[in-house]
Amino acid sequence: MREKADSDLVRRQNRRLVLDALRQQGPLARVELGRHTGLSPASITSISSQLIADGILEEAGGEQAPVVPMRRGRPLTQLDLNPQSAHVLAVKISIDGIELALADGRGAIFQRLTAKIATYEAQPQSFGAMVAGEIAAFLAHAQIPPGRIARIGIAVQGVADSRAGTIVWSPAFRHRNIALQEPLRRALGIPCTVANDANMIAEGLIGLDRTRYGGTAAMAFIGYGVGMGLVINGQVYHGPTGAAAEFGHMNHQPGGALCRCGRRGCIEAYAADYGIMRRAKQNPDDILMTHSAVPQEDLLELEAAARRGEARALEAYAKAGEALGYGFARLIALLSPSHIVLVGPGTRAMEFIEPHLRAAIEAGVVDELRRNLEIDIVPIDTDMIIKGTIDGALRHLDREVFAHGPAAKRQLVMEESA
Amino acid sequence: MREKADSDLVRRQNRRLVLDALRQQGPLARVELGRHTGLSPASITSISSQLIADGILEEAGGEQAPVVPMRRGRPLTQLDLNPQSAHVLAVKISIDGIELALADGRGAIFQRLTAKIATYEAQPQSFGAMVAGEIAAFLAHAQIPPGRIARIGIAVQGVADSRAGTIVWSPAFRHRNIALQEPLRRALGIPCTVANDANMIAEGLIGLDRTRYGGTAAMAFIGYGVGMGLVINGQVYHGPTGAAAEFGHMNHQPGGALCRCGRRGCIEAYAADYGIMRRAKQNPDDILMTHSAVPQEDLLELEAAARRGEARALEAYAKAGEALGYGFARLIALLSPSHIVLVGPGTRAMEFIEPHLRAAIEAGVVDELRRNLEIDIVPIDTDMIIKGTIDGALRHLDREVFAHGPAAKRQLVMEESA
DNA sequence: TGTTTTATTTCGGCGTCCAAAAAAATGTTG
DNA sequence: CAACATTTTTTTGGACGCCGAAATAAAACA
Numbered sequence: 001m002r003e004k005a006d007s008d009l010v011r012r013q014n015r016r017l018v019l020d021a022l023r024q025q026g027p028l029a030r031v032e033l034g035r036h037t038g039l040s041p042a043s044i045t046s047i048s049s050q051l052i053a054d055g056i057l058e059e060a061g062g063e064q065a066p067v068v069p070m071r072r073g074r075p076l077t078q079l080d081l082n083p084q085s086a087h088v089l090a091v092k093i094s095i096d097g098i099e100l101a102l103a104d105g106r107g108a109i110f111q112r113l114t115a116k117i118a119t120y121e122a123q124p125q126s127f128g129a130m131v132a133g134e135i136a137a138f139l140a141h142a143q144i145p146p147g148r149i150a151r152i153g154i155a156v157q158g159v160a161d162s163r164a165g166t167i168v169w170s171p172a173f174r175h176r177n178i179a180l181q182e183p184l185r186r187a188l189g190i191p192c193t194v195a196n197d198a199n200m201i202a203e204g205l206i207g208l209d210r211t212r213y214g215g216t217a218a219m220a221f222i223g224y225g226v227g228m229g230l231v232i233n234g235q236v237y238h239g240p241t242g243a244a245a246e247f248g249h250m251n252h253q254p255g256g257a258l259c260r261c262g263r264r265g266c267i268e269a270y271a272a273d274y275g276i277m278r279r280a281k282q283n284p285d286d287i288l289m290t291h292s293a294v295p296q297e298d299l300l301e302l303e304a305a306a307r308r309g310e311a312r313a314l315e316a317y318a319k320a321g322e323a324l325g326y327g328f329a330r331l332i333a334l335l336s337p338s339h340i341v342l343v344g345p346g347t348r349a350m351e352f353i354e355p356h357l358r359a360a361i362e363a364g365v366v367d368e369l370r371r372n373l374e375i376d377i378v379p380i381d382t383d384m385i386i387k388g389t390i391d392g393a394l395r396h397l398d399r400e401v402f403a404h405g406p407a408a409k410r411q412l413v414m415e416e417s418a
Numbered sequence: 419m420r421e422k423a424d425s426d427l428v429r430r431q432n433r434r435l436v437l438d439a440l441r442q443q444g445p446l447a448r449v450e451l452g453r454h455t456g457l458s459p460a461s462i463t464s465i466s467s468q469l470i471a472d473g474i475l476e477e478a479g480g481e482q483a484p485v486v487p488m489r490r491g492r493p494l495t496q497l498d499l500n501p502q503s504a505h506v507l508a509v510k511i512s513i514d515g516i517e518l519a520l521a522d523g524r525g526a527i528f529q530r531l532t533a534k535i536a537t538y539e540a541q542p543q544s545f546g547a548m549v550a551g552e553i554a555a556f557l558a559h560a561q562i563p564p565g566r567i568a569r570i571g572i573a574v575q576g577v578a579d580s581r582a583g584t585i586v587w588s589p590a591f592r593h594r595n596i597a598l599q600e601p602l603r604r605a606l607g608i609p610c611t612v613a614n615d616a617n618m619i620a621e622g623l624i625g626l627d628r629t630r631y632g633g634t635a636a637m638a639f640i641g642y643g644v645g646m647g648l649v650i651n652g653q654v655y656h657g658p659t660g661a662a663a664e665f666g667h668m669n670h671q672p673g674g675a676l677c678r679c680g681r682r683g684c685i686e687a688y689a690a691d692y693g694i695m696r697r698a699k700q701n702p703d704d705i706l707m708t709h710s711a712v713p714q715e716d717l718l719e720l721e722a723a724a725r726r727g728e729a730r731a732l733e734a735y736a737k738a739g740e741a742l743g744y745g746f747a748r749l750i751a752l753l754s755p756s757h758i759v760l761v762g763p764g765t766r767a768m769e770f771i772e773p774h775l776r777a778a779i780e781a782g783v784v785d786e787l788r789r790n791l792e793i794d795i796v797p798i799d800t801d802m803i804i805k806g807t808i809d810g811a812l813r814h815l816d817r818e819v820f821a822h823g824p825a826a827k828r829q830l831v832m833e834e835s836a
Numbered sequence: 837t838g839t840t841t842t843a844t845t846t847c848g849g850c851g852t853c854c855a856a857a858a859a860a861a862t863g864t865t866g
Numbered sequence: 867c868a869a870c871a872t873t874t875t876t877t878t879g880g881a882c883g884c885c886g887a888a889a890t891a892a893a894a895c896a
Contacts, residue, residue, distance in 0.1 A: 009423065010851080037422055072864070074861040074872080241756075246787060251783065335648075336658065368661065461883075461885070494843070
């Protein structure tokens with residue numbers, strides 16, 4: 001509510017409504033678009049024909065299975081996003097690894113690559129250029145000119161400043177404040193977004209089910225770390241500085257267990273892989289194990305131990321549940337979200353964690369505030385970060401580019417009349 | 419971004435921009451309105467003349483001191499809100515007391531009343547009618563017909579459901595779920611908002627300084643209880659159920675001190691008047707003193723004791739600071755607001771609380787997240803709740819009524835042409 | 837009194853929406 | 867198989883609100 005309204009805003013908003021409906025629902029006929037957006041058939045005709053002319057939409061080829069084939073009247077002509085409208089690139093950076101995925105305008109991934117890249121010892125001055133190099137090589141190999149890529153989304157563990165386009169702090173890096181947006185823009189000429197990986201999961205979940213998660217929800221990722229994406233009024237919340245929802249580093253216990261971030265008592269220090277493992281092995285609270293990830297075998301063995309009923313394993317999971325539960329209780333007191341979603345490999349052991357988690361929520365927050373709360377545990381999909389990054393990049397494109405329409409339009413009109 | 423855009427939306431949005439600018443800046447000339455809103459002079463003329471015709475604005479009488487008197491050119495004609503456009507009523511309900519204030523369309527209070535009213539033993543079925551009775555009597559005495567009141571705002575301690583228009587739980591009531599909106603609408607025919615008192619303080623602070631608090635900020639009230647108003651992207655956050663930002667009942671310490679809400683370890687149980695007093699007197703943590711407010715003399719005496727350096731008083735304030743500080747640390751991890759504002763009588767003892775509060779924030783949250791954080795301690799103004807309630811009601815009117823324009827317009831146009 | 841300056845209003849054009857009517861494309865039926 | 871029914875889509879004409887430019891208004895200055 002800061003922007004002045006004029007016919008430009010009207011066009012932008014309504015074009016975006018049409019694009020949103022198609023992203024959400026898949027191919028739709030014009031009448032259906034009218035129902036979804038509230039616009040009249042006349043307006044839909046006008047908007048969609050412009051979007052088609054702009055190369056953003058296309059009429060679906062007749063091979064589309066007619067859903068309701070036996071009906072009188074003129075058949076529906078489905079409209080869909082034009083996959084050629086633009087390509088987007090999702091980049092996921094983890095400890096000493098980088099994952100690239102190239103998607104078309106509909107979000108379908110058609111090329112991907114996983115590569116080693118030295119992150120932990122990387123220098124802030126040069127890392128951006130290194131990533132740009134990886135991307136350039138990947139695009140060259142895929143035979144896609146960089147100009148076809150409309151946007152790059154980068155997901156990274158830790159604190160990202162999405163405004164400045166930098167990695168503020170990440171467990172994957174020894175150094176701080178690593179710029180990415182600016183080096184990539186310089187090297188490749190492509191705009192880019194840097195975001196926390198959990199925020200991208202939230203972005204993906206919104207794409208999956210907007211009616212469920214489109215209100216106010218908290219998505220917690222539990223695994224090698226504890227992250228969160230916060231959805232407030234249907235938007236992933238980024239906060240004034242572009243860094244927020246650091247649930248993993250929300251304090252649970254003053255002066256408590258040592259966390260990777262250097263503070264004491266963070267939720268992550270109890271509920272991330274390394275925190276659980278540390279406790280299960282009865283290692284002291286104030287010692288951090290190596291910076292590399294906890295081996296998968298060890299985690300599976302711990303789950304097996306818990307299944308056998310071994311007290312130490314159960315106790316470690318209980319403590320994780322308690323830390324998570326009190327964290328959620330505190331979050332609920334502040335925001336009272338309608339959904340809390342748990343995702344990530346850590347949910348494998350949920351049977352041992354959940355009772356303590358729920359008990360802590362009950363002990364920690366007034367009944368009234370959690371009356372309409374649902375807790376969802378979503379099956380693990382390691383690709384969710386990549387998918388969410390692509391979704392987010394495409395929605396950004398819709399909003400900031402496609403909704404505006406081509407800047408050249410006025411000139412074309414003038415040429416015609418001349 | 420759910421609403422379809424048409425000329426109706428354009429009118430609404432731009433009328434609202436004009437109203438917002440006037441509420442924020444006071445009287446403005448048309449050119450200045452143009453600068454504030456981004457609209458062209460032609461549009462401002464058109465919009466303002468309609469708003470004047472609707473009785474919402476008026477041209478300021480010449481008695482207005484010309485700010486820049488010696489200037490060439492046609493002098494500015496100031497426009498201002500018409501105080502007669504509507505009246506709003508603010509109601510503040512506290513333990514066994516009710517406060518009423520009647521304000522004009524500019525927010526100036528011109529009539530007020532403080533009365534006793536039995537809240538604690540009030541029945542959920544009848545309390546709404548009782549309040550309606552008080553209001554009717556007040557209006558009769560003020561010789562204002564109820565039809566002149568466009569909106570009632572009710573501020574109450576505790577958890578309010580602003581969607582349902584009820585008091586969900588409040589320390590001022592023994593019973594729960596007390597309906598207000600519906601009884602008032604039935605008895606008086608006036609729409610009404612029920613909100614938490616701290617949210618209304620936030621509303622008032624936004625009105626005071628929108629550039630400072632119009633982004634993302636947390637306003638904490640410290641006094642007989644601990645409340646919070648959360649401003650997210652310039653809007654007071656109400657949450658999906660209409661109840662949120664229950665900072666006072668955010669857990670600080672699992673299994674800790676008993677709180678008025680019945681849970682253990684809430685921040686309020688350490689930082690509200692009764693919590694501080696309990697600790698200073700070394701009463702056990704799990705005993706609640708009477709439900710009446712802590713006497714003012716006792717609080718002043720405790721402050722004096724702290725000033726004399728008495729250990730028990732200092733320790734109680736230290737504990738309060740720690741509870742508040744860790745609460746803020748947790749809040750910052752989630753939302754990283756740009757401002758935290760402390761208001762209320764509890765800030766009188768801030769010199770004893772603040773060092774511990776700041777130490778807890780430092781211990782509890784990564785440096786990066788609090789880099790752009792400012793903590794403001796705002797001088798106590800007991801009237802802030804009333805003022806904020808009025809501000810909120812007027813902004814609601816602007817948005818939902820004045821921005822739309824009269825429904826009769828179409829008919830008028832048709833009559834003219836006939 | 838005429839000139840300069842600044843504020844406001846008027847006028848004509850533009851872009852987008854919508855309702856209603858027309859056109860298109862197909863199924864149904866005698 | 868031609869006329870009718872039904873549904874989708876496009877076309878047409880009118881409304882609304884914005885804007886730029888020109889006109890008008892109201893003062894100070896000279």
